[in-house]
Amino acid sequence: MSRFSCRLAGLAVLALALLPASLPANERVISAEASDPQTMGWMEGFPPPADKLVMQPESDFFGFPKLRWTVCHLRELLPTEVVSRGLGAPEPLDYALDEEAIDALTFTPLGREREMTWQQSLSANYTDGVLILHRGKVVYERYFGCLDEAGKHGAMSMTKSLTGLLAEILVAEGKLDDQTLVATIIPELADSGFGDATVRQVMDMTTALSFSEDYSDPTADIWTYSVAASPLPKPEGYEGPDGYFEYLQTVEASGAHGEAFGYRTVNSDVLGWIVSRVSGKEVTELLSERIWSRMGAEQDAYMTVDAKGTPFAGGGLSAGLRDLGRIGLLMLNEGTINGRRLFSGTGRGRHPGRWRPSRLCQGGVHDPAGGSYRSMWWVLHNEHGAFAARGVHGQTIYVDPSAAMVLVRFASFPAAKNAPIDPTSLPAYQAVADYLRTK
């Protein structure tokens, strides 16, 4: 396992890190405007016409362009558990809007020659919502597609970063030792590939597992995993694992843990299991108790669950845009929001100073292409010390400490992988950060 300190790695890191850049030909042709769910008329009418129905599971509800409706309506298709904000009053964000100036900012997309404005990037990215905070105040906020300020959007793999945050909180409090072997905490995993990995290796995804997450391969493990995890009744005669916990026990090792980073969602589900076993609470409940009910959230969030009620710690969260802005502020400000400290990487725990959100890039595990992943947050190793939560189809919470900037974007880009969306995203974020640093 190679660790390294902050270095200037440039914006290409994550764009290159995340696999195929190609889009199926039919997905290229429909623009953000033409694929707007309202324009498409998905689920409109009483009843919606047959060709406008988005149903689970037969209608390919997660395929583009239906995807653009589905990302705001996951609870209408799947069982879910609440992440409660509690019953108190929300604490509204402060505003210092500067939208005209930001819209006009220009940048050169990675690998291209012609400049683009920030405003142009929004439809290029199939943006559903974007919120930018500078020194704790909202400077930019826009909604498109299926989203509005009272809506919720699938966070996809950004869920992992919240699971990672919960684990770090437990580590800092001395309730979880990240050097413990997984089997010590979850004996059911002793015979699986996870058994002899440390919690830290799971947190940083340096476990060595036989698990293929190549969505383009119909025999990939990710599909067996999907069937196991589905909350819907299993197919007739199905005898495989039911639910996340049963599936995880079937994952085998492949090589030695700790030697290389490998992005596999099952690590997040194991971490969710660890967090629950150690805390005695579901991930949803702990997330509510430690974060959602204490950060002044405006909305409840929710997580999809398997048939046994286990929340999908690797990708099941849906939340409001502003509430993920609050998560970004917490990460930027070392666990503090609205003058209250919700968590801390320093002080009380057994690992003082080990994990400080704003210094993520001092830790981090080397990604083969140059990025790194620490406690389920991506570290960019750029000159700004930026780090991010990221999810398929363009989701991000992007934190730039040097610019005191938090940027949250929900999107429904046709392709899942971030590779084709990063070229018009990462340099755009950098341009906004550069602008905000001058203010």
Add this chain to the structure above:
Amino acid sequence: MSRFSCRLAGLAVLALALLPASLPANERVISAEASDPQTMGWMEGFPPPADKLVMQPESDFFGFPKLRWTVCHLRELLPTEVVSRGLGAPEPLDYALDEEAIDALTFTPLGREREMTWQQSLSANYTDGVLILHRGKVVYERYFGCLDEAGKHGAMSMTKSLTGLLAEILVAEGKLDDQTLVATIIPELADSGFGDATVRQVMDMTTALSFSEDYSDPTADIWTYSVAASPLPKPEGYEGPDGYFEYLQTVEASGAHGEAFGYRTVNSDVLGWIVSRVSGKEVTELLSERIWSRMGAEQDAYMTVDAKGTPFAGGGLSAGLRDLGRIGLLMLNEGTINGRRLFSGTGRGRHPGRWRPSRLCQGGVHDPAGGSYRSMWWVLHNEHGAFAARGVHGQTIYVDPSAAMVLVRFASFPAAKNAPIDPTSLPAYQAVADYLRTK
């Protein structure tokens, strides 16, 4: 159709109106304390042991005693749609607690000789939560079983009363004429039994339909309806109707509309369809827009949906106890809460003064056993002018205008019908009202 003005009808009205009083023998034996979901250990552990799982659909999740867990967790088993409270601050209820005095109140259960205290009635009724408001202030609030102040509980058929309220709001605004034939508004229902019924007949359930809601008869229509309405994939080879709207088109007439009251849930689903067609909004959306986002609600509510995203207007709502207290206050105070008028039966519409919540008992359609049902609210015709929303397993919003009292109870009584639960409920409510009238 026989209408009649307020009269003294006594508390037996609804107890007698609501069918079989018998409980299966095995359901009698487990007390409220012994069947408490935490005592039973449903869904506890990571993962829960196999015999503690509550799963959809194979585990009989709505059977007693699992029911006592399920009523607080419907969204974890089924797809749902939010009824948004919006993003503002909740408006907390005022408190003037008087719990000791109320606990000690005594009453004689219907058909029995020995008195019981209010406090004793709570476990006799498998109460999950009870809230009593007097002159707008909370005088009593208790949680049991699966519920707490931040939880939500299935409202069951109380959902109908909210659908009825939405219809009344549209009538008062002149957007819906309750004398219109259903087929005029929903042409798809022209050939069904609903086609030549008036909206008012649907609202008061005086339609004459061939639809059996006898849950003890396995060939009853209610089961065909349940299969059609299920959001889960249909059984292999299923060719019947899919969803509420398709099913409703298959319901046939039986006799002449307007002659007798017949409690059939399908009326509420037709009314939901009418409300949506007229308003252009889903029931969830209209309920949020007109009520939930304007009454100072503490929590979002939600409704279960069919596979096409249609909310279950006849029974799908889950909500917080205090929020249903706010609904009761709105009904008691003619549409006013927190100094704001949210709706009105008088004034602007084409039917001034026609429907005033506190005068429900001046309208109402005669139930064969003596109660009446008006706009999907039960009217007791007692000397207090009380009216109520009611749902299976003991749910109620009970409004007593003469005592300025609103009482909300969530419960998970073993039997569905209210007949066995009313004897220890209706006289208990009356006792509390009598006490509050003296204050």
